[in-house]
Amino acid sequence: MNFLKRAGLSLWSRRGRTLVMTAIFLVISTMVLGGVLIRDATARAGDAARNRIGADVTMSMDLGKAAEGGGMLQAPQIATSTVDRIGDSPFVARFNYQAYYATGFPDGVTYEGASAANAEAGSGTPPLVVGAMDSDAMAGFSSGSKKLLDGRPITRADRDRKVVLIEERLARSNDLSTGDKLELGRIEADASTGQEKVAAYTEFTVAGIYRDSADQDPEYLTPSGNGIIAPIGAAARYLDGAQNKSATVSQATFTLDDPDDFAAFEKQARDEAGAELDGFAFQINDKAVRQMTGPLSAVSSSATAAMWLTGVAGAGVLALLTTLAVRQRRREFGVLLSMGEQRWKLVAQQVTEVVVVAALAVGLSALFAEQLTQKAAGSMVSSEASTARKQIDAWEPPPPGSTGLNEGIDMDDRPVEGADPIDEITVRLGNSALSTVAGVGLGIGLLATALPAASVLRLTPRTILSKGK
Amino acid sequence: MTRTTPTDPPVLQITGLSHSYTGQARRTTVLRQIDYSFRRGVFYTVLGPSGSGKTTLLSLAAGLDAPTQGTIRFDGEDLRAIGLGRYRNRHVATVFQQYNLLTYMSAAQNVTTAMEITRVKVRDKKARALELLERVGLDRHQATRNVMQLSGGQQQRVAIARALACSVDILFADEPTGNLDEDTAQDITGIFRELAHDQDKCVVVVTHSQQLATRSDVTLTLRKGRLTATPQRA
Numbered sequence: 001m002n003f004l005k006r007a008g009l010s011l012w013s014r015r016g017r018t019l020v021m022t023a024i025f026l027v028i029s030t031m032v033l034g035g036v037l038i039r040d041a042t043a044r045a046g047d048a049a050r051n052r053i054g055a056d057v058t059m060s061m062d063l064g065k066a067a068e069g070g071g072m073l074q075a076p077q078i079a080t081s082t083v084d085r086i087g088d089s090p091f092v093a094r095f096n097y098q099a100y101y102a103t104g105f106p107d108g109v110t111y112e113g114a115s116a117a118n119a120e121a122g123s124g125t126p127p128l129v130v131g132a133m134d135s136d137a138m139a140g141f142s143s144g145s146k147k148l149l150d151g152r153p154i155t156r157a158d159r160d161r162k163v164v165l166i167e168e169r170l171a172r173s174n175d176l177s178t179g180d181k182l183e184l185g186r187i188e189a190d191a192s193t194g195q196e197k198v199a200a201y202t203e204f205t206v207a208g209i210y211r212d213s214a215d216q217d218p219e220y221l222t223p224s225g226n227g228i229i230a231p232i233g234a235a236a237r238y239l240d241g242a243q244n245k246s247a248t249v250s251q252a253t254f255t256l257d258d259p260d261d262f263a264a265f266e267k268q269a270r271d272e273a274g275a276e277l278d279g280f281a282f283q284i285n286d287k288a289v290r291q292m293t294g295p296l297s298a299v300s301s302s303a304t305a306a307m308w309l310t311g312v313a314g315a316g317v318l319a320l321l322t323t324l325a326v327r328q329r330r331r332e333f334g335v336l337l338s339m340g341e342q343r344w345k346l347v348a349q350q351v352t353e354v355v356v357v358a359a360l361a362v363g364l365s366a367l368f369a370e371q372l373t374q375k376a377a378g379s380m381v382s383s384e385a386s387t388a389r390k391q392i393d394a395w396e397p398p399p400p401g402s403t404g405l406n407e408g409i410d411m412d413d414r415p416v417e418g419a420d421p422i423d424e425i426t427v428r429l430g431n432s433a434l435s436t437v438a439g440v441g442l443g444i445g446l447l448a449t450a451l452p453a454a455s456v457l458r459l460t461p462r463t464i465l466s467k468g469k
Numbered sequence: 470m471t472r473t474t475p476t477d478p479p480v481l482q483i484t485g486l487s488h489s490y491t492g493q494a495r496r497t498t499v500l501r502q503i504d505y506s507f508r509r510g511v512f513y514t515v516l517g518p519s520g521s522g523k524t525t526l527l528s529l530a531a532g533l534d535a536p537t538q539g540t541i542r543f544d545g546e547d548l549r550a551i552g553l554g555r556y557r558n559r560h561v562a563t564v565f566q567q568y569n570l571l572t573y574m575s576a577a578q579n580v581t582t583a584m585e586i587t588r589v590k591v592r593d594k595k596a597r598a599l600e601l602l603e604r605v606g607l608d609r610h611q612a613t614r615n616v617m618q619l620s621g622g623q624q625q626r627v628a629i630a631r632a633l634a635c636s637v638d639i640l641f642a643d644e645p646t647g648n649l650d651e652d653t654a655q656d657i658t659g660i661f662r663e664l665a666h667d668q669d670k671c672v673v674v675v676t677h678s679q680q681l682a683t684r685s686d687v688t689l690t691l692r693k694g695r696l697t698a699t700p701q702r703a
Contacts, residue, residue, distance in 0.1 A: 002585040006571075013573035013615065335569040338533055339586045339635070340558020461557075462533035465569060466524075 003345040007352035018357060021321065025361030025441060028314030033365050033429075033437045034373040035307025040433055041377060041425040042300040046293045049422060054093050055259035055286035059083075059269070060251040062281035076279035077248035080133070080232060085272055087254060091265040096137035097252035099232060100220060101129045101239040104185035104198035110173045112223040128220055129184060129228045131235030131247065135165055138229070140212065143417045151178040151208025159233035163207040169225035171209045180206045184228070186239050202238040204230060259286045288419035291392070295384030295421045299377065311440060319448035326350065326452040333456055334464030343457045350453050354445035362438050366429060374427040385423030392421070478545065479506035480638055480671045481530060486539035487694075488525055499525045501694035503539070509638065512665035513673045514682040517691035523675040524643055526691065530673065531563045531641040532556040543638075558587055562632035564642035568624040570616045576602055576627040577612045580634045587635040601630040606656060621648045629657060633664070639671040640664060646681060658684050 011018045061075045080097060087095035104127070105111065111127055132138055135154040140146030149168055164182060176182060182205075185198030212224040230239070236247035256265055266282045333346055392415040398407050456464065483505045489498040499522035507513060507530075517523045528534045530541060532553040541548045548556050557563075562583075570579050580598035584591060591597045602612040605626040607619075616624055625648060632640055642661070646654035658681055665672045665686065674681065682688045688699045 002582070005585075006582065009578065010573050331569060332571055335565075335571060336586065337554070338531075338557060338563055338565075338569070339583055340554050340556075341586045342554065460534045460553075462528040465533070465565065465567075 003349040004352055007349045007356065010349070011353055011356060017325065021318075021357045022361050022364075024314065024317060024321070025358055025445075026364055028310060028318070028444070029358070029362045029437050029441055030365040030369050030372070031310035031314070032307050032440055033362075033369040033433060034376065035303045035310070036433045036436050037369065037373045037427045037429060038303035038377045038380075038425075039300050039307070040430070041427045042293075042296040042303070042381075044428075045422055045425045046289075046296050049292045050258055050260075050286075050289050053288045053292065053419060054255040054257050055262070055284055055289055057254045057256055057262060057265065058251065058283050058285060059086075059254065059277075059280050060283070062279055064281070065279065075250035077250055078252075078273070078276050078280065080236075080247040080249055082273050082276050083249060083252045086269045087252070089254075089265060089268055089272075091256050091258075091261040091268070093255045093257045094134075094137055095252060095254040096133055097232070097249040098133070098138065099131045099235070099247065099249050101131055101230075101235050102187045102196075103127050103129045103228070103239050104187055106183045106185070106201055109182075111170055112225045127226045127228065128217065128222050129164070129230050129235055129239055130217075131232035131239075132229050133159075133232055135229050140214070141210075145214050146210050146212045148208050148210045151206070154207060154229060154231050158207070158231040160237065161231055162202060162204045162234050162238065163231065164204045165208045165210050165229040166206055167225055167227035168209050168211050170227065171206070176206055176209075178206055178208060182206055182228075184230075184239060204234075256284075259284060259289060288416040291388075291416050291419045292422050294388050295381055295423065296425065298384045299380045299425075302380065303377070311444075315444040315448070318444055319451075322350075322354065322445075322448035323452040326449065326456060330456045330464050333453075334461045337457075337461040337464065346457060347450065347453050350449045351446060354449050355442065358438070358441040358445050362434070362441055365437070366434055370427055370429040377425055377427055381425050382423050385421040388421040389423075477508055479542075480509045480544060481507040482542040482545070483507075483530065484540050484542070486526075486529065486536050486541065488522070488529060488537045499694055500529075500536075500691075503694075503696045505689070505696055505698065507639070507671050507673060509671050510665055510669045511671060511687060512662050512685045513671070513687045513689060514685035515673065515675045515689045515691060516677070516679070516682055519677075521691040522694055523691050526696075527563075527641050527643055527673065527675050531561050531639075533563070560637055561639045561641060562587075562635040562637045564625075564628050564632045564640070564645045566644040566647055568616075568621075568628045570624055570627055570631070572615075572617050574616065575613050576607060576616055576619065576623075576630070579616060579627055580631050583631045584634050587637070589634060589636050598630070598634060601633050602627065604633070605630045605660065606653070622650060622653050625649055626653070626657070629660065633660075637670075639673065642672070642674045644676055645674060646676070646678060654678070654681070661685075 059078075083095070083097055086092075130138075132154055134156055135141060135148075138146065141148070141153075148165070151165070154163065154165060164184070166176060166182065171177065174182075181203050183201040183203050185201045187196050188199035189196050210227070210229075212227050214224050216222065216224055217227070232247045232249070254265070256262060262282075262284045269282070270277055336346055337343070395413060395415055396409070397414065398409045483503055486500055486503040487498065488500040489496050503526070515523050515526065525534075529536045532548055535549070535553065543551060543556060543560055551560075571582060574582065577595060577598040580601055581594040584594050584597065599609060599612050603609075607623060607626055607630070611619060611623060616627055619627065625645060629642075629645065632642070640661070645661075646657055649657065661672045661674060662684060664670045674685065676682060686700070690697050690699065
């Protein structure tokens with residue numbers, strides 16, 4: 001281990017050079033460590049957000065495939081029992097589906113948009129019942145635009161029970177409260193005239209009363225004050241055109257724990273449902289996660305770029321310095337070789353010197369990199385989050401009744417409520433980050449040493465010693 | 470101490486040795502078909518004009534380079550079979566004209582490093598290094614100073630002490646007294662003689678100094694790549 005002693009003596013006697021090399025290594029390792037820590041912290045925060053929010057996967061008609069077939073577009077239907085089986089996948093945190101059923105009220109029930117003329121002609125806006133699996137999982141309730149004022153929500157257990165939630169305006173105008181009965185009619189087309197009329201009424205119990213702050217139903221644009229929500233099984237059985245029909249839906253939403261599981265989930269769903277899913281497509285919407293993690297992605301990209309830039313530039317500078325140092329030491333190599341020292345020990349001495357300097361620098365950078373990076377990353381994330389927040393706040397919906405096309409507003413840009421951009425991250429220095437930086441430092445050092453050393457050591461001692469004489 | 474006689478087997482035998490360098494446009498032959506046998510207990514000097522190939526001969530004999538043609542045998546074994554690195558490590562030591570010391574070490578550290586590399590079995594290497602340095606005229610204070618703080622003559626003494634420290638059979642020296650004053654040169658020559666005559670080493674010194682040559686046992690002259698030997702004493 002004579003080369004270790006020589007390495008120590010060399011480092012100590014050339015203290016100035018050792019100090020300069022340590023300083024350069026320190027800058028590089030701090031920058032690289034900072035980059036690694038920011039990348040780790042943003043990845044952790046992103047994972048946490050993904051796990052908390054998940055990602056919505058919508059299963060609906062495959063429009064592309066339907067268009068290829070030509071003819072009328074007709075949404076395919078799938079049995080809710082099949083959707084339930086798909087929704088029971090371990091990838092799914094929660095799922096939901098709903099279907100709309102036209103209904104009719106018996107005489108005496110008042111509702112928005114109702115008039116004697118409409119009722120007689122069978123035209124106008126018929127009241128709609130939303131058949132739901134779980135009212136809490138409906139978009140309105142989760143976003144807060146719908147709020148349960150009294151009673152209880154509709155759950156999966158209510159599937160075939162004749163219960164309903166009604167909007168408070170409908171309840172008020174008909175003096176209904178929780179526990180009261182409400183008759184809903186099944187609409188059928190008259191065989192001779194083709195006109196739709198109520199074929200039969202079924203009595204439902206009001207399980208709860210809710211408030212809808214929106215003006216209209218987002219899909220059918222019916223007045224929200226007429227809102228009725230019923231368990232989908234009961235709605236299909238008692239309100240659908242064909243009596244006693246089992247519930248089917250044309251669309252379902254699944255919330256995945258991790259957006260990365262999307263492909264695996266779709267495969268599992270298709271295996272589970274087989275031909276029943278023909279005509280359906282799965283589309284992931286991780287907008288909420290993207291909205292939350294947007295600032296993190298920007299910071300992570302900058303940190304990664306800075307890390308690579310510093311790493312490569314630093315490696316270049318170090319390689320240059322080490323190459324010069326090795327060239328300056330060629331006479332030393334020649335002398336040692338003339339004494340019969342083994343070549344690998346000369347390389348080992350060089351490597352030891354670089355490793356000692358790298359270890360010193362990485363050790364020093366580990367002392368303060370965490371605090372330094374936390375400060376820098378915190379400020380970067382906060383600034384990015386503030387910019388993202390401003391963009392979200394600046395978005396304005398189109399005026400009521402407009403699709404936004406005329407105003408140049410893309411509804412897909414609509415911000416997701418309750419998904420604020422993440423504005424802080426926690427930097428944690430772990431063994432893995434330290435190992436990465438130590439590995440990078442060692443790699444740079446070895447490469448910078450081995451190449452010039454090899455170029456000198458392939459020569460004979462005489463050639464080395466006589467060069468430049 | 471027993472002196473070697475001409476009938477003893479040679480420690481180093483050179484046969485048909487030629488060496489050339491390939492320059493940018495032409496090939497220069499420096500040594501031509503040299504045959505010679507070096508023996509233990511003899512102090513040799515190699516004389517010759519500049520460019521005659523003295524240093525090349527020394528380099529090849531010391532295993533610092535491989536000859537273009539011919540063989541060199543140490544105790545009857547071809548250097549190629551021994552391996553040049555092993556040969557340098559176990560059997561020879563070289564003193565260079567440019568000293569070639571390890572500049573980040575003290576004089577004593579230079580000597581102990583050589584002992585470590587050549588695996589000299591000494592219990593207290595530092596004490597042995599100080600003893601050797603004292604023998605070549607460096608006191609303890611000078612021995613512990615960085616070699617770059619020593620004069621040229623002192624550095625040459627350190628280089629010689631380093632060579633002495635390696636317990637080897639042959640000592641080669643390239644112009645060892647070229648940078649030394651008269652008195653020191655005399656001292657160093659005395660050490661070489663002592664090594665050959667008292668310790669039965671083979672000492673080969675390349676020099677321009679006729680004075681040094683007169684104190685050697687055998688003077689070899691290199692001229693136009695050919696070697697001739699002149700015994701100084703019977």
